Amino acid sequence: QKEVEQDPGPLSVPEGAIVSLNCTYSNSAFQYFMWYRQYSRKGPELLMYTYSSGNKEDGRFTAQVDKSSKYISLFIRDSQPSDSATYLCAMSARRNYGGSQGNLIFGKGTKLSVKP
Amino acid sequence: NAGVTQTPKFQVLKTGQSMTLQCAQDMNHEYMSWYRQDPGMGLRLIHYSVGAGITDQGEVPNGYNVSRSTTEDFPLRLLSAAPSQTSVYFCASSPPGTVRVIFGSGTRLTVV
Numbered sequence: 001q002k003e004v005e006q007d008p009g010p011l012s013v014p015e016g017a018i019v020s021l022n023c024t025y026s027n028s029a030f031q032y033f034m035w036y037r038q039y040s041r042k043g044p045e046l047l048m049y050t051y052s053s054g055n056k057e058d059g060r061f062t063a064q065v066d067k068s069s070k071y072i073s074l075f076i077r078d079s080q081p082s083d084s085a086t087y088l089c090a091m092s093a094r095r096n097y098g099g100s101q102g103n104l105i106f107g108k109g110t111k112l113s114v115k116p
Numbered sequence: 117n118a119g120v121t122q123t124p125k126f127q128v129l130k131t132g133q134s135m136t137l138q139c140a141q142d143m144n145h146e147y148m149s150w151y152r153q154d155p156g157m158g159l160r161l162i163h164y165s166v167g168a169g170i171t172d173q174g175e176v177p178n179g180y181n182v183s184r185s186t187t188e189d190f191p192l193r194l195l196s197a198a199p200s201q202t203s204v205y206f207c208a209s210s211p212p213g214t215v216r217v218i219f220g221s222g223t224r225l226t227v228v
Binding site: 004006008032034036041042043044045046049051088090092103104106107108109 | 120149151156157158159160161164174206215216217218219220221222
């Protein structure tokens with residue numbers, strides 16, 4: 001079993017829909033949970049991160065972490081065509097030298113398409 | 117402030133050739149890393165560095181070498197290219213005390 005599981009989709013929704021993206025994981029040592037957005041032929045860009053369990057909101061985006069279930073989610077409200085991209089969950093278990101969060105374990109990514 | 121800069125953007129190699137993928141960051145980040153991204157596999161860590169002179173292996177290090185002589189640069193060397201190394205390679209860096217890993221725009225490598 002891979003450490004991080006993510007449904008690759010593709011997921012197609014109409015503009016204005018609420019989108020729910022999810023990942024499950026098996027390593028209970030993960031402490032940092034991140035969502036990246038990757039447009040076609042571009043590098044991943046960090047959308048949101050959460051430390052341990054709980055919710056975090058940023059505009060139309062909400063990230064949730066449930067460590068007891070080893071389950072994380074990203075919700076996108078009022079989805080827009082510009083949200084069409086691949087969404088990658090990523091997790092980290094430790095801090096490296098200098099305090100950085102170290103190495104990331106990624107899910108495979110979910111390809112989202114928002115239709116006008 | 118250019119962020120993380122990768123060169124070249126595209127490269128075609130013949131099996132057995134060697135080459136170096138360049139990565140530079142101008143943010144004075146101590147931590148730098150290399151990932152490869154393959155269809156259906158997600159991003160996987162190849163090598164990483166927590167500062168000048170310090171490197172370590174990630175999940176898929178075989179066939180790759182790295183060195184870190186300066187804070188700014190973290191080149192990735194393919195010693196003898198194989199078709200299995202056809203992939204998109206991303207360099208990344210992050211500042212200490214944060215979870216903000218910043219990625220470059222990638223190098224698309226094809227080995228024929």
